[in-house]
Amino acid sequence: MTGVFLQPIILISSLFFIIILLILYIFSKLKTISLLKEKIYDLNKTIDNLDIQAKLIVKTDLDAKLYQEEAEDKLKKLILLKNLILSLMGVLDKEKIFLQIDEKIINKIGFDKALVLSLEDFNVKLNFGFDKEFIEEIKNIIYLHKNFLKGQFLIPKEAKLYKQIANKFNLDFNIGVIRGRENLYGIFLLSNPNREITFAEKEVLTIIFMYIGQCLDNIKLFEETYKMRETLEIKIKERTQELIKSLKEIERINKAKSDFISTLSHELRTPLTSIKGFSSLLIENKFGKLPLEAKNRLEKIDENINKLVDMVNTLLDISRIESKKTEIKIAPSDIVSLINEIVDFLTPQMQTKNIKCNLELPPSLIVYMDRSLIERVLVNLLNNAIKFTQEQGKIDIKIKREDKSAIIIISDTGCGIEKENIDRIFDEFFRVNNPINMQIKGSGLGLSLVKKIIESHKEKIWVESEIGKGTTFYFTLKIKEENV
Amino acid sequence: MEEFIINFSEKETEEAVKEISLKIKSTFTESIKIFFVFFTPHYNPTTLLENIKYILNPEFIFGLQTPYLIFEDKIIEKGLISLCINKKIDIKYNFIKENNQNIIESSLRKFSFKLIEKKFFLSLVSKEFNIYEVLRTFEWVFGFGSNIFGGGFLKKYSEYPSKIINNDINDGFLTLALSRVDINIYKISGFLALGKPFVINKVLQTQRIINQINNMEPIDIFKNYFEDRFEFLKKYKLLNLYPFIIKEKNESYLISIVDSLEDGSLLYIGDIKKNSKANIAIYNPGILYDSVKNIKLEKDKETLLIIINTTIRKKILKNYAEREISFIKNSLPYKYKVIGFYLDYSFLGNEILRRIILDSVSLIFIFLK
Numbered sequence: 001m002t003g004v005f006l007q008p009i010i011l012i013s014s015l016f017f018i019i020i021l022l023i024l025y026i027f028s029k030l031k032t033i034s035l036l037k038e039k040i041y042d043l044n045k046t047i048d049n050l051d052i053q054a055k056l057i058v059k060t061d062l063d064a065k066l067y068q069e070e071a072e073d074k075l076k077k078l079i080l081l082k083n084l085i086l087s088l089m090g091v092l093d094k095e096k097i098f099l100q101i102d103e104k105i106i107n108k109i110g111f112d113k114a115l116v117l118s119l120e121d122f123n124v125k126l127n128f129g130f131d132k133e134f135i136e137e138i139k140n141i142i143y144l145h146k147n148f149l150k151g152q153f154l155i156p157k158e159a160k161l162y163k164q165i166a167n168k169f170n171l172d173f174n175i176g177v178i179r180g181r182e183n184l185y186g187i188f189l190l191s192n193p194n195r196e197i198t199f200a201e202k203e204v205l206t207i208i209f210m211y212i213g214q215c216l217d218n219i220k221l222f223e224e225t226y227k228m229r230e231t232l233e234i235k236i237k238e239r240t241q242e243l244i245k246s247l248k249e250i251e252r253i254n255k256a257k258s259d260f261i262s263t264l265s266h267e268l269r270t271p272l273t274s275i276k277g278f279s280s281l282l283i284e285n286k287f288g289k290l291p292l293e294a295k296n297r298l299e300k301i302d303e304n305i306n307k308l309v310d311m312v313n314t315l316l317d318i319s320r321i322e323s324k325k326t327e328i329k330i331a332p333s334d335i336v337s338l339i340n341e342i343v344d345f346l347t348p349q350m351q352t353k354n355i356k357c358n359l360e361l362p363p364s365l366i367v368y369m370d371r372s373l374i375e376r377v378l379v380n381l382l383n384n385a386i387k388f389t390q391e392q393g394k395i396d397i398k399i400k401r402e403d404k405s406a407i408i409i410i411s412d413t414g415c416g417i418e419k420e421n422i423d424r425i426f427d428e429f430f431r432v433n434n435p436i437n438m439q440i441k442g443s444g445l446g447l448s449l450v451k452k453i454i455e456s457h458k459e460k461i462w463v464e465s466e467i468g469k470g471t472t473f474y475f476t477l478k479i480k481e482e483n484v
Numbered sequence: 485m486e487e488f489i490i491n492f493s494e495k496e497t498e499e500a501v502k503e504i505s506l507k508i509k510s511t512f513t514e515s516i517k518i519f520f521v522f523f524t525p526h527y528n529p530t531t532l533l534e535n536i537k538y539i540l541n542p543e544f545i546f547g548l549q550t551p552y553l554i555f556e557d558k559i560i561e562k563g564l565i566s567l568c569i570n571k572k573i574d575i576k577y578n579f580i581k582e583n584n585q586n587i588i589e590s591s592l593r594k595f596s597f598k599l600i601e602k603k604f605f606l607s608l609v610s611k612e613f614n615i616y617e618v619l620r621t622f623e624w625v626f627g628f629g630s631n632i633f634g635g636g637f638l639k640k641y642s643e644y645p646s647k648i649i650n651n652d653i654n655d656g657f658l659t660l661a662l663s664r665v666d667i668n669i670y671k672i673s674g675f676l677a678l679g680k681p682f683v684i685n686k687v688l689q690t691q692r693i694i695n696q697i698n699n700m701e702p703i704d705i706f707k708n709y710f711e712d713r714f715e716f717l718k719k720y721k722l723l724n725l726y727p728f729i730i731k732e733k734n735e736s737y738l739i740s741i742v743d744s745l746e747d748g749s750l751l752y753i754g755d756i757k758k759n760s761k762a763n764i765a766i767y768n769p770g771i772l773y774d775s776v777k778n779i780k781l782e783k784d785k786e787t788l789l790i791i792i793n794t795t796i797r798k799k800i801l802k803n804y805a806e807r808e809i810s811f812i813k814n815s816l817p818y819k820y821k822v823i824g825f826y827l828d829y830s831f832l833g834n835e836i837l838r839r840i841i842l843d844s845v846s847l848i849f850i851f852l853k
Contacts, residue, residue, distance in 0.1 A: 047680050048680070050679060050680070051679040051680040053679075054678035054679030054680075054709065054764065055679070055708070055709050055710075057678055057766065058678060058709050058710065058764060058766060059709075059710060059711070059713055061766050062710065062713055062717065062722070062725070065725060065802075068802075069803070072802075072803045
């Protein structure tokens, strides 16, 4: 009975317990769901954040790609520019300038058609892809706007010229002016229907136009310089020919003069010898005693004949040396002993005028010389010194060694030579025109002969002089090697 | 004796054939059995074939015109590459010139009957053929194993036909079945998936058009990501720089967006199933680096790597395209010989996804031993 009564109670309490458990379970699940929802929310947030980051990444990637592409494109164009400049660098013919630009280069710059029109003769210098009709029309339009082109490199799209071409041909193009500093050379028309050119491409085009203009300027300058040089060379050649001709003429005249003097001297010597012989015999009374006055006159004649013979002989010597008829025998010889001999020979003359002669000479010095000719040089120079040095004067003779040469120095304390005459004293028949000189006899040939002799030795002679103080003659002779 | 002799010439047809034949004959004195030639559109295949037959006279000739070539670490824009195989490879081929579904199916069936040994199939499809129909037929006849690979063109690159097979020069659908050769094939993309996955709700596969993404106009996906730069991207037709990456059963493949249409739909090249989940992707050389390093290669000097690259990948990578090839060449163990050619798209059988996957961005590496 009790069991029957208890059964529903147990059942109800069990049910109640199960309901409680279920409620607890549902609560726990609801909590889990809520937690999961939170997690899902967080995950969605993370994904959204990732998506925001993805946006940033793709945009940055696009920018980077575009920058990189632009940079690489610029680099490519720079390389192209460098290669183009290199290929144009060596071109010195303006007709060949545009041959360096081929279709590949045009394509690489970013165009498919190109035209270069000369503004000098309106000839087509380069054409890729344009037909004849188009070119003729372009020529006409450019001709009308030629003045506008000055000062431009890339024609702006707002320009009348640009609009006229664009409207007429419905063409997308770029037009550049090839110009130098002063000259307009041509126009460069480039077309690409598919796209607009970038700023960088415009810059590249401008550089190309400028560089071609500069090249054409250089070629022009080169051509002008070349022509000038050619003209100058022709002129130099003409002048040289004239000089050679004049030189030959001078040589011919000189030879004629030498021949004339030589002939004349020979011709004069025979009658002079005869005259001198007879005058000597007459003076010596071989043809009977002469009256005193006649004898005096005759002695004057004899004296002048002697001068004339001397002059003729000197002239003959000069002409022989000039015409190289005199054989010059250069050999080692002691110049000191030669000077001593000549000083000894001329001492009486110096003593007559009470002239003191100082010698500063080494004991001996072997030089290369034709002894007999140098003897004449020394005699002439010393004779001159004696002639022009007043009484109580002084003559110095020195030898100075310089490198491989001996310089023989003969100075006097004579009246000296004016500066304006100093360069002419070695000229034939030149005599200084002053009162002192007029009193001293001379032919004006002695120093000329001296110079000819020294020059025939391939040596030098010069003179220094000061009015009132004296004159110094210098001449050189080569010292024999072992004496150097 | 070398098993794979590769040579390159950029001279004109006759001179180029002479140059490569001289190089071949300097290392290979026997008669040539198998001769592959890949050439850019500058070459006339008729003249090329005449010269090859006259100068080299190989037993089997296969030629393919391609917009660009890969030779070692360079991309070649003009030239030809020859591959002379000194190995007893068995090659059978099927050349379908007419775009007719029945002919394609019956021709492939007949071809399958001729094949006894296990084969690798290299298929090349011209623009006249509907690639999706071709691939479905191919799957029907030969299955979808990873031994099936190839690609094709979406346009013609020259006035000349693109394929040479022995005496036959034509466009069309060419399949080479190769046996007695050890081939390993890998697909590498180097692209990284970004952002939230989106669902491609509606797609017209035969017309290669995506009609709806996330129940919206497909173009909105680009608007969402590129915001203020979107108009620039659209104006300069740069949508192809950011392909979609689809992940399916742990396998991923890329879809290239070729253009956008006025109604906001997108024109694509690739393999999309309705309701596929995709992400926008960007090129990441690091991923390519990891993928190349993960290829398990045997250190065998006699291995030749043939790369099937795509013109779209070249457009995406631009100047980096050549750097990528150079990187691949230099990452390989030993100095494997590397050649390659470009197609508008490639495909590779996928046993996990149980179909041949069309991909216009990824690289296919074919290691020949």
